Each structure stands twice: as structure tokens, then as C-alpha cells.
Amino acid sequence: MNESRQLDLFIDAPPPTPPAPRPPLRNTPRPARGDTTVPTLRPQSLAAGMRWREVRASTQLIGFVLKRSRRKSIGLTINDDGLLVTAPNWVTLAQIDEVVVEKSNWILDKLSAWYDRRAQLAMADTHWQDGGAVPYMGRRIVLRLGGAHDHTHLQGVEFEPSDGDVLNLALPRDADHGRIRDAAYAWLQQQARTWFEQRLRYFLDAQGLQLRRWRLSSAATRWGSCNSDGNIMLNWRLIHFERDIIDYVVAHEIAHLREMNHSKDFWREVGRILPGFERARDALRQHDPATLPLI
Structure with a gap:
């Protein structure tokens, strides 16, 4: 995108x-075409008890945030800051570095995908x-x-x-x-919980429909869902978008209370609930929930 x-x-x-400019980060430039080096992104700041560490793998330097904990094994996680290594207090730095090197192919593959996704984040x-x-x-x-x-x-x-x-x-x-x-x-x-509740109530009352329950979602693959039991989930990241976009997703899921499919009858139902929904639908199709921030 x-x-x-x-x-x-x-x-x-x-x-x-x-905002004030960030201090320069090491190895952050996007690799040139044909360069397989994955950038190392050092976080802007580190929370108490965390430290930045780098280790040389076979192909490149890998940087990561190290966090000590009471867990019994070393854990590797790709989060919003890149690679997080969580290790027991008794594990030596050499042992931690050894695990990072051993898992370097997996780490670099995940970091590469994370870097591409990060470039598209809202x-x-x-x-x-x-x-x-x-x-x-x-x-x-x-x-x-x-x-x-x-x-x-x-x-x-x-x-x-x-x-x-x-x-x-x-x-x-x-x-x-x-x-x-x-x-x-x-x-x-x-804010998402409050606003979505209001919009659900508005459309449900207008249609004379009842909803069993609804909740916020952090799904990475969909903006909303409605199951056969009449339960609706709405992705909280919709709160980044303008109100017409939010209304479209709410109307879309409410339409599923009558049409549990994506047939012509379903889209007619969406249009009856929210006339002129097409602009919002077409705009939202350009966005994948996975390209918006995770929590």
C-alpha cells in the first residue's frame, strides 16, 4: 500500500x-533492492528493567530488547518494538545470544514481515x-x-x-x-467501545432488531463479524477512521442479523440500512486490519 x-x-x-525529531537509529534505512539485510530498529526508549542488546548472526547483526523475568525458558516475541527476548534471571547473556543466533532465520523472516507491515501502519x-x-x-x-x-x-x-x-x-x-x-x-x-455502542443502538432501533451481545475485537483479519447466534464483534481499530467508515461496518454486521451471507439480498439489506454505503466500503477495502496498530 x-x-x-x-x-x-x-x-x-x-x-x-x-514533534521533536527522533534521535537517529542504527541500521534503520530501508535496505536497497537486492539487499537482504533486515533493519535493526532500536526503540525510542526502554522501560525500566529492559536493555538493548545486539548479537552477530551468520548473515547480519540482530538487535533486540532483553527483558528478565521469572519464566522458566527463553521466549522470543515480535511486537510493536521489534524483537523482544524474555529470559529467566539465571540464564547467562551468552546463552541468550546462542538462542538468538540459533533462531536467526526465523527471527529475520518475522522481522522482515514486521518491517513491511510497520511501514503501512496508520x-x-x-x-x-x-x-x-x-x-x-x-x-x-x-x-x-x-x-x-x-x-x-x-x-x-x-x-x-x-x-x-x-x-x-x-x-x-x-x-x-x-x-x-x-x-x-x-x-x-x-472511545471505540462508547461510540460503537451508540451506533449499534441507533441502527438496531431504526431496524427494529435486537442484539444478543457485542464486544470489541483485535482481530488481524477482519473489521467485524456476526455469528449465527446474533453476536457481533467490531474491531477497535476502526476508531482511527472517519464516522462514515465506522457506520458502514456497523451496518454491515447488523445486516447479517437478517442475511447470514454476502448474497445480493445481503447487499440490498446493507443499502436499506445505510444508503450510499458503497464509498465507505470501497475505501475500507484498501485497508487490512493487520496493517493497523496492534495492542
Whole structure:
């Protein structure tokens, strides 16, 4: 997905206060065509108890975040920061390096896929620091830290945001990027839960339908689902998109309460619930849930 298509669901306006530039990262340039080196992305900051480590495998240097724990074995995970190695306190650094080298082919394959996915993230250009910008309901809001706030709140109209609205996080200005990201994600999920509930109720009442239950989803393959028992799941990452996109997915799943298929009758039902849904549907088809941030 190229950049112009990536951003077409968002209002393309820069934040009023651009974030400070990040310090340069080692080995971060995209490899040239034909170069099989996988970039090493060192996180912007590390949480307490974590450290950055690098080991030379047969083909290249591999960087990773090392976390000690009480677990009984060494664990390898690819997360939003790249490779995380979790190891028992009694395991030596040499033993950890040996495991990374032994699993280097698997690690590099997963890191390569992660790097490609990361380049397409809706929040790939977000700096998890004071002044960073986050897509929310089709706009970009700005993160603020270090204020006298005991809870996260948005300065602006909650479900009608404008570019540049400020999201105050109840965190110190020097909070590490993982804490900032987690706090922003938690707020986004809460907003998704509240807004989706309202839109479900609106369409259900208009159609005279009942819903057994619904819940948020973090699925990597679908935006929503409805099973034969009448239970609906909606992907929380939809909260990044404008309201028309969210309404389309809600209407789509509600239509399944009458038509548990994707036949012509189903699409007629979607059109009856939400006339003119085609624009939102066609726009959303350009996006895969797997290319949006995971929590």
C-alpha cells in the first residue's frame, strides 16, 4: 500500500505542533533492492528493567530488547518494538545470544514481515512523545504529557474531533514511549467501545432488531463479524477512521442479523440500512486490519 492510499481515510493535515525529531537509529534505512539485510530498529526508549542488546548472526547483526523475568525458558516475541527476548534471571547473556543466533532465520523472516507491515501502519509516523499525533475518527489529535491531569481526556468535542485537538495523558513528560503508547491505545479503545455502542443502538432501533451481545475485537483479519447466534464483534481499530467508515461496518454486521451471507439480498439489506454505503466500503477495502496498530 503506498502512502497516498494509506492516508486516504484521514484528513491530511499536519499537526499544529510537530514533534521533536527522533534521535537517529542504527541500521534503520530501508535496505536497497537486492539487499537482504533486515533493519535493526532500536526503540525510542526502554522501560525500566529492559536493555538493548545486539548479537552477530551468520548473515547480519540482530538487535533486540532483553527483558528478565521469572519464566522458566527463553521466549522470543515480535511486537510493536521489534524483537523482544524474555529470559529467566539465571540464564547467562551468552546463552541468550546462542538462542538468538540459533533462531536467526526465523527471527529475520518475522522481522522482515514486521518491517513491511510497520511501514503501512496508520500510526507509523506517530512519535510516542509529547507532541506526537494520533489518528482518531478521521482526524489527527496531538498528545500532551506532563500536565496536572489525573486522567486522560481530550480537549475538544469527544466524537467530533478537529485536527490539532489535544489528548492530555496522565503521564510525566519523561514517560517512556511504551507507556505513552499503551495509555493512548487504552483511551482509543474506550472511545471505540462508547461510540460503537451508540451506533449499534441507533441502527438496531431504526431496524427494529435486537442484539444478543457485542464486544470489541483485535482481530488481524477482519473489521467485524456476526455469528449465527446474533453476536457481533467490531474491531477497535476502526476508531482511527472517519464516522462514515465506522457506520458502514456497523451496518454491515447488523445486516447479517437478517442475511447470514454476502448474497445480493445481503447487499440490498446493507443499502436499506445505510444508503450510499458503497464509498465507505470501497475505501475500507484498501485497508487490512493487520496493517493497523496492534495492542
